[in-house]
Amino acid sequence: MTVEEDSKGRRRWKAPKDARAPIDGRTMGKKEKVRKKTLGKSSRNWVDRQLRDPYVRRAQEAGYRARAAYKLIEIDEKFHVLKKGARIIDLGCAPGGWLQVAFEKGAARIAGVDLLPVDPVGEARIFLGDITEKGMEQKLIAALGDSPTLVLSDMAANTSGHKQTDHIRTVGLAEIAAQFAIDNLAKGGTFVAKVFQGGAQGTLLETLKANFADVRHWKPPASRPESPETFVIATGFKGR
Ligand SMILES: C[S@@+](CC[C@H](N)C(=O)[O-])C[C@H]1O[C@@H](n2cnc3c(N)ncnc32)[C@H](O)[C@@H]1O
Known part of the structure:
Protein backbone atom coordinates (compact mmCIF):
# COMPACT_ATOMS: atom_id res chain seq x y z
CA MET A 1 0.00 0.00 0.00
CA GLY A 63 -7.12 0.96 1.35
CA TYR A 64 -7.95 1.09 5.06
CA ARG A 65 -6.86 -1.90 7.07
CA ALA A 66 -9.98 -1.97 9.21
CA ARG A 67 -13.59 -0.85 8.82
CA ALA A 68 -12.98 0.74 12.25
CA ALA A 69 -11.27 3.57 10.31
CA TYR A 70 -14.76 4.91 9.52
CA LYS A 71 -15.63 5.20 13.21
CA LEU A 72 -12.78 7.67 13.69
CA ILE A 73 -13.60 9.44 10.40
CA GLU A 74 -17.22 9.90 11.54
CA ILE A 75 -16.19 11.01 15.05
CA ASP A 76 -13.87 13.55 13.45
CA GLU A 77 -16.57 14.81 11.08
CA LYS A 78 -18.81 15.52 14.09
CA PHE A 79 -16.32 16.64 16.75
CA HIS A 80 -13.25 17.81 14.73
CA VAL A 81 -10.80 15.95 16.92
CA LEU A 82 -8.08 15.41 14.30
CA LYS A 83 -6.13 18.63 13.87
CA LYS A 84 -3.26 19.23 11.49
CA GLY A 85 0.07 19.12 13.38
CA ALA A 86 -1.43 17.04 16.23
CA ARG A 87 0.65 14.77 18.45
CA ILE A 88 -1.36 11.58 18.79
CA ILE A 89 -1.22 8.45 20.94
CA ASP A 90 -3.29 5.50 19.68
CA LEU A 91 -3.91 2.83 22.32
CA GLY A 92 -4.91 -0.54 20.86
CA CYS A 93 -3.92 0.43 17.33
CA ALA A 94 -3.88 -2.92 15.45
CA PRO A 95 -4.31 -3.48 12.56
CA GLY A 96 -3.77 0.26 11.97
CA GLY A 97 -6.99 1.79 10.56
CA TRP A 98 -7.06 4.69 13.05
CA LEU A 99 -3.32 5.25 12.51
CA GLN A 100 -3.99 5.58 8.77
CA VAL A 101 -6.78 8.11 9.35
CA ALA A 102 -4.69 10.14 11.84
CA PHE A 103 -1.77 10.18 9.43
CA GLU A 104 -4.04 11.14 6.51
CA LYS A 105 -5.45 14.08 8.51
CA GLY A 106 -1.98 15.57 8.89
CA ALA A 107 -0.86 14.53 12.37
CA ALA A 108 2.67 15.70 13.06
CA ARG A 109 3.63 12.75 15.24
CA ILE A 110 1.89 9.49 16.12
CA ALA A 111 2.76 6.70 18.51
CA GLY A 112 0.68 3.57 19.05
CA VAL A 113 0.69 0.35 21.00
CA ASP A 114 -1.02 -3.01 20.62
CA LEU A 115 -0.76 -6.57 21.88
CA LEU A 116 -0.70 -7.58 18.20
CA PRO A 117 1.93 -6.66 15.59
CA VAL A 118 1.05 -3.78 13.24
CA ASP A 119 2.55 -3.14 9.80
CA PRO A 120 4.19 0.31 9.51
CA VAL A 121 1.96 3.36 8.88
CA GLY A 122 3.76 6.47 7.66
CA GLU A 123 6.25 7.57 10.31
CA ALA A 124 4.11 6.38 13.23
CA ARG A 125 6.11 4.74 16.04
CA ILE A 126 4.37 1.50 16.90
CA PHE A 127 5.10 -0.59 19.99
CA LEU A 128 4.21 -4.23 20.46
CA GLY A 129 3.01 -4.89 23.99
CA ASP A 130 0.48 -4.22 26.69
CA ILE A 131 -0.37 -0.64 27.62
CA THR A 132 -0.20 -1.67 31.30
CA GLU A 133 3.30 -3.12 31.10
CA LYS A 134 6.07 -1.34 32.97
CA GLY A 135 7.72 1.40 30.94
CA MET A 136 5.21 1.35 28.03
CA GLU A 137 3.71 4.75 28.91
CA GLN A 138 7.18 6.33 29.02
CA LYS A 139 8.15 4.71 25.70
CA LEU A 140 5.07 6.13 23.99
CA ILE A 141 5.58 9.65 25.31
CA ALA A 142 9.31 9.54 24.48
CA ALA A 143 8.42 8.48 20.93
CA LEU A 144 6.24 11.58 20.55
CA GLY A 145 8.93 13.79 22.05
CA ASP A 146 6.30 15.93 23.78
CA SER A 147 2.95 15.58 25.50
CA PRO A 148 0.13 14.37 23.21
CA THR A 149 -2.60 16.74 22.07
CA LEU A 150 -4.91 13.77 21.40
CA VAL A 151 -5.17 10.36 23.08
CA LEU A 152 -7.21 7.74 21.20
CA SER A 153 -8.26 4.37 22.55
CA ASP A 154 -10.15 1.78 20.56
CA MET A 155 -8.92 -0.94 22.93
CA ALA A 156 -11.25 -3.88 23.33
CA ALA A 157 -10.79 -7.01 25.39
CA ASN A 158 -10.81 -10.32 23.55
CA THR A 159 -14.36 -11.62 23.61
CA SER A 160 -14.77 -14.38 26.16
CA GLY A 161 -18.30 -15.29 25.11
CA HIS A 162 -19.58 -13.99 28.44
CA LYS A 163 -21.10 -10.56 27.81
CA GLN A 164 -20.77 -9.21 31.34
CA THR A 165 -17.11 -10.26 31.58
CA ASP A 166 -16.31 -8.62 28.22
CA HIS A 167 -18.12 -5.50 29.34
CA ILE A 168 -16.19 -5.21 32.59
CA ARG A 169 -12.85 -5.83 30.84
CA THR A 170 -13.50 -3.21 28.17
CA VAL A 171 -14.64 -0.66 30.77
CA GLY A 172 -11.36 -1.44 32.58
CA LEU A 173 -9.38 -0.69 29.41
CA ALA A 174 -11.24 2.60 28.92
CA GLU A 175 -10.37 3.56 32.51
CA ILE A 176 -6.70 2.76 31.89
CA ALA A 177 -6.81 4.88 28.72
CA ALA A 178 -8.51 7.77 30.57
CA GLN A 179 -5.83 7.72 33.27
CA PHE A 180 -3.16 7.68 30.58
CA ALA A 181 -4.78 10.75 28.99
CA ILE A 182 -5.08 12.61 32.31
CA ASP A 183 -1.45 11.86 33.18
CA ASN A 184 -0.04 12.87 29.81
CA LEU A 185 -2.26 15.17 27.70
CA ALA A 186 -1.22 18.71 26.91
CA LYS A 187 -3.57 21.35 28.35
CA GLY A 188 -6.58 21.79 26.07
CA GLY A 189 -6.09 18.26 24.69
CA THR A 190 -8.69 15.70 23.63
CA PHE A 191 -9.46 12.12 24.62
CA VAL A 192 -11.51 9.72 22.49
CA ALA A 193 -12.20 6.18 23.71
CA LYS A 194 -14.37 3.18 23.06
CA VAL A 195 -16.63 2.38 26.02
CA PHE A 196 -19.54 -0.02 26.45
CA GLN A 197 -23.10 1.18 26.95
CA GLY A 198 -24.73 0.54 30.31
CA GLY A 199 -23.24 -0.77 33.53
CA ALA A 200 -20.04 0.30 35.21
CA GLN A 201 -19.41 3.57 33.39
CA GLY A 202 -20.24 6.00 36.18
CA THR A 203 -16.79 6.39 37.72
CA LEU A 204 -15.15 6.91 34.35
CA LEU A 205 -17.66 9.60 33.46
CA GLU A 206 -17.14 11.42 36.77
CA THR A 207 -13.35 11.36 36.31
CA LEU A 208 -13.63 12.71 32.79
CA LYS A 209 -16.08 15.46 33.76
CA ALA A 210 -13.68 16.59 36.50
CA ASN A 211 -10.77 16.82 34.07
CA PHE A 212 -12.28 17.99 30.76
CA ALA A 213 -14.37 21.01 29.84
CA ASP A 214 -16.78 18.94 27.74
CA VAL A 215 -17.62 15.21 27.73
CA ARG A 216 -19.94 13.59 25.16
CA HIS A 217 -21.02 10.08 24.28
CA TRP A 218 -21.70 9.19 20.68
CA LYS A 219 -22.17 6.04 18.65
CA PRO A 220 -20.98 6.64 15.09
CA PRO A 221 -23.05 5.05 12.29
CA ALA A 222 -20.06 2.82 11.43
CA SER A 223 -20.37 1.17 14.85
CA ARG A 224 -22.54 -1.90 14.38
CA PRO A 225 -26.00 -1.35 15.91
CA GLU A 226 -25.86 -4.74 17.64
CA SER A 227 -22.57 -3.86 19.34
CA PRO A 228 -22.76 -2.38 22.86
CA GLU A 229 -19.81 -0.12 22.04
CA THR A 230 -20.11 3.63 22.03
CA PHE A 231 -17.44 6.35 22.19
CA VAL A 232 -16.64 9.01 24.71
CA ILE A 233 -15.26 12.28 23.36
CA ALA A 234 -13.72 14.50 26.02
CA THR A 235 -12.38 17.87 24.93
CA GLY A 236 -10.63 20.79 26.64
CA PHE A 237 -8.32 18.98 29.08
CA LYS A 238 -8.05 21.25 32.11
CA GLY A 239 -4.43 20.36 32.91
CA ARG A 240 -2.76 18.70 35.88
C1 LIG B 1 -10.89 -2.92 17.82
S1 LIG B 1 -9.17 -3.22 17.79
C2 LIG B 1 -8.51 -1.65 17.33
C3 LIG B 1 -8.74 -1.30 15.88
C4 LIG B 1 -7.95 -0.06 15.48
N1 LIG B 1 -8.54 1.15 16.04
C5 LIG B 1 -7.91 0.10 13.98
O1 LIG B 1 -8.55 1.01 13.45
O2 LIG B 1 -7.21 -0.67 13.32
C6 LIG B 1 -8.79 -3.29 19.50
C7 LIG B 1 -7.33 -3.59 19.81
O3 LIG B 1 -7.07 -3.36 21.20
C8 LIG B 1 -5.95 -4.15 21.51
N2 LIG B 1 -5.76 -4.24 22.95
C9 LIG B 1 -6.60 -4.81 23.87
N3 LIG B 1 -6.08 -4.75 25.10
C10 LIG B 1 -4.87 -4.11 24.97
C11 LIG B 1 -3.85 -3.75 25.91
N4 LIG B 1 -3.97 -4.04 27.21
N5 LIG B 1 -2.75 -3.09 25.45
C12 LIG B 1 -2.63 -2.82 24.11
N6 LIG B 1 -3.57 -3.14 23.19
C13 LIG B 1 -4.67 -3.77 23.61
C14 LIG B 1 -6.28 -5.49 20.85
O4 LIG B 1 -5.13 -6.27 20.66
C15 LIG B 1 -6.92 -5.03 19.54
O5 LIG B 1 -6.00 -5.08 18.46
Missing part, protein backbone atom coordinates in the same frame (compact mmCIF):
# COMPACT_ATOMS: atom_id res chain seq x y z
CA THR A 2 1.39 3.41 -0.93
CA VAL A 3 0.65 6.95 0.16
CA GLU A 4 -0.21 9.61 -2.39
CA GLU A 5 -0.93 13.31 -2.06
CA ASP A 6 -3.97 14.68 -3.89
CA SER A 7 -4.12 18.07 -5.64
CA LYS A 8 -4.76 19.77 -2.27
CA GLY A 9 -1.76 18.08 -0.65
CA ARG A 10 -3.94 15.69 1.41
CA ARG A 11 -2.54 12.25 2.19
CA ARG A 12 -4.47 9.34 0.69
CA TRP A 13 -3.93 5.58 0.77
CA LYS A 14 -3.60 3.95 -2.59
CA ALA A 15 -4.41 0.28 -2.48
CA PRO A 16 -3.24 -1.87 -5.39
CA LYS A 17 -6.14 -2.72 -7.74
CA ASP A 18 -6.15 -6.38 -6.77
CA ALA A 19 -5.79 -5.66 -3.06
CA ARG A 20 -7.87 -7.46 -0.53
CA ALA A 21 -7.24 -5.37 2.54
CA PRO A 22 -7.26 -7.21 5.82
CA ILE A 23 -10.39 -6.04 7.60
CA ASP A 24 -10.36 -6.23 11.38
CA GLY A 25 -7.30 -8.42 11.21
CA ARG A 26 -8.78 -11.06 8.89
CA THR A 27 -8.77 -11.25 5.13
CA MET A 28 -11.82 -11.85 3.03
CA GLY A 29 -12.11 -12.60 -0.63
CA LYS A 30 -13.18 -15.10 -3.25
CA LYS A 31 -11.28 -17.94 -1.63
CA GLU A 32 -13.09 -17.28 1.64
CA LYS A 33 -16.40 -17.77 -0.14
CA VAL A 34 -15.21 -21.13 -1.45
CA ARG A 35 -14.02 -22.20 2.00
CA LYS A 36 -17.26 -21.08 3.64
CA LYS A 37 -18.67 -24.62 3.60
CA THR A 38 -15.83 -25.87 5.77
CA LEU A 39 -16.09 -23.06 8.34
CA GLY A 40 -17.65 -23.34 11.78
CA LYS A 41 -20.95 -21.55 12.51
CA SER A 42 -19.47 -18.41 14.12
CA SER A 43 -16.87 -18.00 11.34
CA ARG A 44 -19.61 -18.46 8.72
CA ASN A 45 -21.66 -15.77 10.43
CA TRP A 46 -18.58 -13.51 10.43
CA VAL A 47 -18.01 -14.02 6.69
CA ASP A 48 -21.71 -13.42 5.92
CA ARG A 49 -21.72 -10.22 7.97
CA GLN A 50 -18.51 -8.99 6.26
CA LEU A 51 -20.00 -9.66 2.82
CA ARG A 52 -23.14 -7.66 3.66
CA ASP A 53 -21.34 -4.79 5.40
CA PRO A 54 -20.96 -1.66 3.20
CA TYR A 55 -18.19 -0.31 5.46
CA VAL A 56 -16.08 -3.39 4.75
CA ARG A 57 -16.30 -2.74 1.02
CA ARG A 58 -15.58 0.97 1.45
CA ALA A 59 -12.56 0.22 3.63
CA GLN A 60 -11.18 -2.22 1.08
CA GLU A 61 -11.62 0.27 -1.75
CA ALA A 62 -10.03 3.12 0.21
